[in-house]
Amino acid sequence: MPIKADLILKNANIKTMDKKRPSASAIAILGDRILGVGDFEDFTATIGPDTEIADLSGKTVLPGFNDNHSHPLFCAGTLSKVNLTGTKSHSEFFERIKARVDETPAGDWVEAFGYDEGLFAEGTPPVLGQLDAAFPDHPVCVARVCQHVGLANSRALALRGYTPDTPDPAGGEIVREGGKLTGCLRETAFLAMKEIIPPLGGEKLAALMKSLSARYNSFGITSTTEMGAFDDPKDYFSAWDRLLKDGWLTVRIAAYCLEPMYRKFMDTGMPLPFGNDLLKFQGRKIILDGTAGAGTARMSEPSRFDGNPGIAYYSQEQLDDMVWEAHSRGQQVSGHAIGDVAITMFLDAYKKAQERMPRPDARHRIEHCSFCFPHLVERVIKEGVYPLMNTGFLYYFGDTITRNYGEDRVSQSFPFRSLLDGGIAVANGSDTPVTVLDPTVILHAALARKTASGASCGDGQRITAQEAIYAYTAAGAHFTFDEHKKGVLESGKLADIVVTDIDPTAVDDEPERILEMKVEQTILGGRTVYQR
DSSP states (O other): OOOOOOEEEEEEEEEETTTSSSSSSEEEEEEEEEEEEGGGGGGGGGGGGGGGGEEOOEEEEEEEEEEEEEEEHHHHTTSEEOOOOOOSSSHHHHHHHHHHHHHHHHHSOOOEEOOOOOGGSSSOOOOOOHHHHHOSSSSSEETTTTSEEEEEEEHHHHHHOOOOOOOOOTTOOOEEEETTTEEEEEEHHHHHGTTHHHHOOHHHHHHHHHHHHHHHHHTTTEEEEEEEOOSSSHHHHHHHHHHHTTOOSEEEEEEOOOHHHOOOOOOHHHHHSSEEEEEEEEEEEEEBOOOTTOOOOOOOOOTTTTTTOBBBBSSHHHHHHHHHHTTTTTTEEEEEOOOOHHHHHHHHHHHHHHHHSSTOOOOEEEEEOOTHHHHEEEEEEEOEEEEEOOHHHHHHHHHHHHHHHHHHHTSSSSSSSHHHHTTOOEEEETTSSSSSOHHHHHHHHHOOOBBBBBBBBBBOOOOOOOHHHTTTHHHHHHHTTTTTTTTOTTSBBOOOEEEEEEEGGGGGGGGGGGGGGEEEEETTTTTEEEOO
16 A cells, blocks of 8 residues: 655745755655655655645745754743843843842742843943842842853852852852952852752753743744753753653753763763654763853953953863763763864864874864854864854844954854855854744844844855755754754655745845744644644
8 A cells, every 4th residue: 555644735835955855845744754855746646535735835844943052951940030131221130030039938049040231221230239239138149141150149149158258169250349249150150059049840840841842843943952951960850751751842852961960971871872863862061161242251362341361161181081081982072162262172172082082973063163263263174073153142242242352353253154165064053041042033143144233243254044044954963963864854854844934045135034034833753833
């Protein structure tokens, strides 16, 4: 008996991302796989009594979007916190937090996230005295939009054990002025606050992630990465367990393990990668420096704003050992590096590991790879390292980053064009909750290289719409060793599909149009998980 399709999409503008057959008008699906891509007439023999046929009337069909750098569980956790995104002043900052404080029992923690002092009318974040005066009865911890820097009031600082005499931790800074605490904490000093804040628990985290999965799908996202969660490992694993058992997870996850999760994997002897098509633990994640918006990226030339050269979490020797530990076990390494010094350090560590034990297809990654200046672009290409861009940073934070580092350095950041011209694959991602999940903003920034205010961020690094979509689909699959399963629309691959109202590969002359793109339908493994 001939094979009968479960679903056929016809009269579609299909952009396959398959260079052998870049376009088609129909696609047939059987189970969770693509049966074939072509014209509707090609699939008449596969039509049975139960075959659903959907006429898309010219709408565009693409592989499901792959947001190849995000923090899903961490982002899910922020759904329970005060959202300060877009606040424009200290008064608005305090007003939003106070609403939560007023409904929280005295002594209980209050967490908030998402402020950007670059947007404040005052130009600076609130200081300790203001925090204490506004919130005298609760420990309060507030993450900057980058999640690498934050603020804490005196109650929170005391619970952490921070005093004016506390030494700065390695890779961090307890900011002081005149020998007194300011309430500002940078990098590991801020991340350490998470260790004393009561965790949400796996059940609540799973419920929040269920909602977030649906949000991923509403933007056409069928795959993403978990670039290291900061939650308690026990809650982390129990949340994934609940999500999988109850069928709540509707976005494919490739997770990269930070400490202490990586150590737990190694202690149990479990291999990396480990998992299935829906959830797998892919490799090791190492954070080396801070962020450009907060001025903590490790740079060879300091910030023009405050003269800060940035923060490196590890010495070169320490980094070499960490990379070697994973490389020697045949694992993929993902390295957070924004500043040019941090990028250089990872390239050096990868090169030493490869010289010590050559692995032709290791696919070691550099996350963000922001200030990858021309001499570093040459090294990335020559050494076959995979750069992950976050072009949405330019849109949301480009003005602040320009204030910190100047137009010349910012124009050379995220060198998408140069890397592609050099023949290396480049993927893109949101880094949510640092920016929003909406791919249109990230794609637009890759095409237009403009900030939200309209300022240019280096026209020479603009890429085409086709290249931008490829980076958000096929390239992402390649970065997680999944190119044989997904990323392009062809027979045998997973039926992960997004239907859009416009063709995002055809907006080169009008990049602003991509900001108006709407997702009509999202299909994961042959099953509709979002319908507009």
